[in-house]
Each structure stands twice: as structure tokens, then as C-alpha cells.
Amino acid sequence: GENVEQHPSTLSVQEGDSAVIKCTYSDSASNYFPWYKQELGKGPQLIIDIRSNVGEKKDQRIAVTLNKTAKHFSLHITETQPEDSAVYFCAASFNTNAGKSTFGDGTTLTVKP
């Protein structure tokens, strides 16, 4: 089955700096890669996703890059703000396992004001 590794497990940055979280996956058939943000006391919320037919996607301060050859994808947050502090999860899934995503362990991001 699919295996997703996420690094780092914790990340602390100064407000205004950039943050990068990386995930690797094992199954080359995976073709959908969402990123979720989970704030304290809440469920995960999708913040950005990418499909295997594109290499990069951007939404304001958030971007995701995908390298299918190396089987890794990354979340980039620029101009970080204290409200970006949360746990971030990556996931990978593929068509033949529709609805079943494999999640990374999560990264706890702390943005210091």
C-alpha cells in the first residue's frame, strides 16, 4: 500500500519568514495530493491540493510543488503570520482507491510574532 512520510514533525519560524513542509510517497500510481491545516479543537481543513498532471499550484501565500519522478511534494507558505500556526497534514491517493487517502504524520508549525 501507499506510504507517506512527512518532514519536519515540528517547525518554528519568525513571523514574515517562509515555511516549507515536505512529503514523500511510495506508490507511483498516486495522483492526488491534498494538504490540510488543523487548528486546535477543529477538524482538518483543506488548504490546497494538486493533481499529478501539474507541477505547481499557488493560492495567495500558499503554494504546492510536485515532483512525480522523485515522488515528493512540498507545501510552501510565504510571509507567515501567527494565525498560520497549526498542524499541517499531507496526503496521497489514487484513482483505484477512490476515497482512500494515506496521510502523513503531520507537522506542527509555530509562527512567532
Add this chain to the structure above:
Amino acid sequence: ETGVTQTPRHLVMGMTNKKSLKCEQHLGHNAMYWYKQSAKKPLELMFVYSLEERVENNSVPSRFSPECPNSSHLFLHLHTLQPEDSALYLCASSRNRGLNEQYFGPGTRLTVT
């Protein structure tokens, strides 16, 4: 507010109790999911329902029994649980079972004593 609600938000139960978790989605989605989130572990998919039919049972012990009476409601019936079942139980929904964004509820924090 994601359009997915869960009740109760917190539950403490003994190992001999029977309780149920409820999830309701107001998004008109056709697929619903139960996940288990334990500390220091990735999200674990438990069950997937598509159009009220269970399409995935991820090797979950029989002390967890899901029920989907219609496409808007999902229950998780609990009986004779173990302390290691203590976790955050998250419900999610998506438009279809395919590679679509999942919307998560806030979760039920379950403690088994």
C-alpha cells in the same frame, strides 16, 4: 464552519458502555467517512460510505459499527471499547467517492476509562 457537524464533541465512556457518535453534513455530498486520529499517529481511515453503501472497511474491530441511514447522516456505534480506542474521531464528507476535497467535522474526543 465546514458544513459537517459532529455530536457529541466530547465523550467519556466505560468499557462496558454503548454509545453512538453522530455526524451530519449539510453540503449535499454523496460520500462520508469515519477517521480515527490518535496522538503521534497519522489519520487512520475507518469506513467509507458512498450513496449510503459501505464501500470500505479498513480492518476495523467489530466493536465499532457504522451506520449510514441516508446520505446526510453517519453514525458510529461503540460497544465494549478498550482504553486504546481513546482518540479523536473525525467525520468527513466529499462530493463523490473519487478524488475530491474532503470536508471534515470538528471531531468527537473520546475517552475510554
